[in-house]
Amino acid sequence: MTSGEIVDASEGDVGSARSGEKSRRDILDAAARILRRRGYHATTLRTIADAVGIKAGSIYYHFASKDEIIAAVMNDGVDAVRRAVTEALAGLAATASLEERLETAVRAHLHALLEFGDYTSAGLKAYSEAPEPVRDAARPHRLAYEAIWDRLAEEIVAAGATGTGVSARSLKLALLGMMNWSPEWYRPDRHRVDDLAREFTALVLSRRG
Amino acid sequence: MTSGEIVDASEGDVGSARSGEKSRRDILDAAARILRRRGYHATTLRTIADAVGIKAGSIYYHFASKDEIIAAVMNDGVDAVRRAVTEALAGLAATASLEERLETAVRAHLHALLEFGDYTSAGLKAYSEAPEPVRDAARPHRLAYEAIWDRLAEEIVAAGATGTGVSARSLKLALLGMMNWSPEWYRPDRHRVDDLAREFTALVLSRRG
DNA sequence: TAGACTGTCTAACGTTTGTTAGGTCAAGTC
DNA sequence: GACTTGACCTAACAAACGTTAGACAGTCTA
Numbered sequence: 122m123t124s125g126e127i128v129d130a131s132e133g134d135v136g137s138a139r140s141g142e143k144s145r146r147d148i149l150d151a152a153a154r155i156l157r158r159r160g161y162h163a164t165t166l167r168t169i170a171d172a173v174g175i176k177a178g179s180i181y182y183h184f185a186s187k188d189e190i191i192a193a194v195m196n197d198g199v200d201a202v203r204r205a206v207t208e209a210l211a212g213l214a215a216t217a218s219l220e221e222r223l224e225t226a227v228r229a230h231l232h233a234l235l236e237f238g239d240y241t242s243a244g245l246k247a248y249s250e251a252p253e254p255v256r257d258a259a260r261p262h263r264l265a266y267e268a269i270w271d272r273l274a275e276e277i278v279a280a281g282a283t284g285t286g287v288s289a290r291s292l293k294l295a296l297l298g299m300m301n302w303s304p305e306w307y308r309p310d311r312h313r314v315d316d317l318a319r320e321f322t323a324l325v326l327s328r329r330g
Numbered sequence: 331m332t333s334g335e336i337v338d339a340s341e342g343d344v345g346s347a348r349s350g351e352k353s354r355r356d357i358l359d360a361a362a363r364i365l366r367r368r369g370y371h372a373t374t375l376r377t378i379a380d381a382v383g384i385k386a387g388s389i390y391y392h393f394a395s396k397d398e399i400i401a402a403v404m405n406d407g408v409d410a411v412r413r414a415v416t417e418a419l420a421g422l423a424a425t426a427s428l429e430e431r432l433e434t435a436v437r438a439h440l441h442a443l444l445e446f447g448d449y450t451s452a453g454l455k456a457y458s459e460a461p462e463p464v465r466d467a468a469r470p471h472r473l474a475y476e477a478i479w480d481r482l483a484e485e486i487v488a489a490g491a492t493g494t495g496v497s498a499r500s501l502k503l504a505l506l507g508m509m510n511w512s513p514e515w516y517r518p519d520r521h522r523v524d525d526l527a528r529e530f531t532a533l534v535l536s537r538r539g
Numbered sequence: 540t541a542g543a544c545t546g547t548c549t550a551a552c553g554t555t556t557g558t559t560a561g562g563t564c565a566a567g568t569c
Numbered sequence: 570g571a572c573t574t575g576a577c578c579t580a581a582c583a584a585a586c587g588t589t590a591g592a593c594a595g596t597c598t599a
Contacts (some may be wrong), residue, residue, distance in 0.1 A: 140596095141546065160459050162371035166587065178589080179547050187587065249514065250369050250459060284532030291529040294515055295508040302507030305458065320500040323493030327536030349566095350576065375557065387559080388577050396557060 127188050127258040131196035145183045147173045153194045156243035161191065161250035191247055192258045198244030199262040202233040206269055219280055220326055226273060228318035230300050235307050235314060242304050270297060282326050296325065336397050336467040340405035354392045356382045362403045365452035370400065370459035400456055401467045407453030408471040411442040415478055428489055429535055435482060437527035439509050444516050444523060451513050479506060491535050505534065 151172035155164045170177040209229035274293040360381035364373045379386040418438035442450045483502040
C-alpha cells in the first residue's frame with residue numbers, strides 16, 4: 122500500500138490454460154465489475170474474494186497487492202478501448218470521409234465505455250481515486266491511447282471542419298470530455314450509443330470537411 | 331455512516347458571526363480543499379481537523395457526521411456555480427447574441443470549477459465516490475443547476491445554431507461533459523479559462539444563430 | 540511411492556477509520 | 570459569586586482495511 126512501484130500485471134496476450142489462470146482472470150473480472158460501480162476504495166479484497174468464491178488471503182497467491190490488481194484492470198481497460206478504436210478505424214474503407222472516421226471512433230469509444238465489459242469504465246472511474254503509483258503505471262497506456270485522438274483532432278482542425286479558432290489540443294480534450302463523462306448519465310434504457318456517436322460527431326463537425 | 335438520511339447543512343445565507351461560525355466555515359473550507367485534491371475516502375476527519383487546528387472529535391460539535399460535511403460542501407459548490415452562471419448571464423445586455431450568452435455561461439462555469447474556490451470542483455469529484463444518501467441530498471441542487479443548461483441547449487437547437495440532428499438533451503450532456511471533465515487535465519500554467527470558453531463555444535456553435 | 544508444486548484456507552497482525560462518552564475551561568448570565 | 574453555555578479536548582470504541590504466516594489437500598513429476 123505504501124511502497125513505491127506497481128509492476129505492470131496487465132495481460133498483453135491471453136496466457137495458457139493452467140487452472141490458476143482462470144482464477145486470476147476471475148479476480149480481475151470481479152475487480153473490474155466492482156470497481157466500475159463502487160470505485161477504488163469500496164473495492165476491497167474481501168468483496169472481490171466473495172464475488173469469486175474464494176477467501177481474501179488467497180488473492181495473494183495470484184497478485185502481490187491490491188494495487189497490482191487495480192493497475193492491471195486499468196491498463197487492460199485502456200488497451201481494450203485502444204484496440205477497439207484502432208480496429209474500427211482500420212475496418213473503414215480507405216475512401217471514408219473525415220466525418221465517417223470520427224463517428225466510427227466515437228462509437229467505438231462509447232461502446233467500449235458503456236456497453237462492452239467493465240474494464241474500460243472501471244479504469245476511468247478508478248484513475249482519479251487511485252494512489253500515485255497506480256496512476257504512474259497507467260500513464261503510458263493512456264498516452265498511447267490519446268495519441269489516436271491527437272491525430273484525429275489535428276486532421277479535423279487542418280481540414281477546417283470545426284469552429285474557427287479551435288486548437289487541436291482543445292478539440293481533443295473536449296471530445297474526450299464529452300465521451301468520458303457519459304458514464305455519469307448514460308442509462309441503457311434511455312440512450313443508444315449509435316445515436317450519441319452521431320450527435321457528438323455532428324456537434325463537433327458542423328462544417329463538413 | 332450507515333444510516334438513512336443526510337440533513338442538508340449547506341449555508342443558504344451566511345449566518346451571524348458567533349465564534350463557532352468561523353470554525354464551522356473553517357471546517358468546510360478545509361474539507362473542500364482536501365476533497366478537491368484527494369477525493370471522498372482520503373478526506374478523513376483527522377485530516378480535516380489537522381488543517382483547521384483542532385482535534386477530530388471536536389468536529390462533532392459542529393456537524394453530526396462526516397457525510398453531513400461532505401454534503402454541505404457538495405451542495406454549496408453546486409449553488410455557487412449556479413449563482414455565478416446566473417449572475418454572469420444577468421449581467422449581459424438584453425441584446426446579447428446567443429454566442430455571447432453561451433460563451434459567458436461556459437466561462438462562468440469553468441471559472442467556478444477551475445479557478446474560484448474549492449467547493450464546486452470538490453463536489454464534482456466527490457459525487458461519484460460518495461455513498462447513496464449523500465448523492466440523494468445533492469440531487470435537487472444539481473437538477474436546479476442543470477435546468478440552466480437545459481434552457482440554453484434548447485435555445486441553441488431551436489436557433490439551428492449547432493449540428494443537424496443534435497437533440498437539446500445530448501447537447502446539454504456534451505457541454506457539461508467537456509466542461510466537467512476539465513479538472514482532469516487543466517493546469518493553470520498551460521491553459522486559460524477565457525480561451526477554453528471561447529473554443530468550446532466555437533466548437534458547439536459552428537453555425538452562427 | 541516419495542517429494543515437489545498448486546491453489547486455497549484459517550487466523551491473525553497492525554493500522555486507520557468514523558464515532559462517542561465524558562471531562563475541561565473560559566465567557567457570559569442571573 | 571453560583572451557574573449555564575459554547576467550544577474544545579482526551580481517550581477510547583468497534584469495525585474494516587491490506588497484508589502475512591502457516592497449514593492443508595490435491596495433483597503432477599521423478
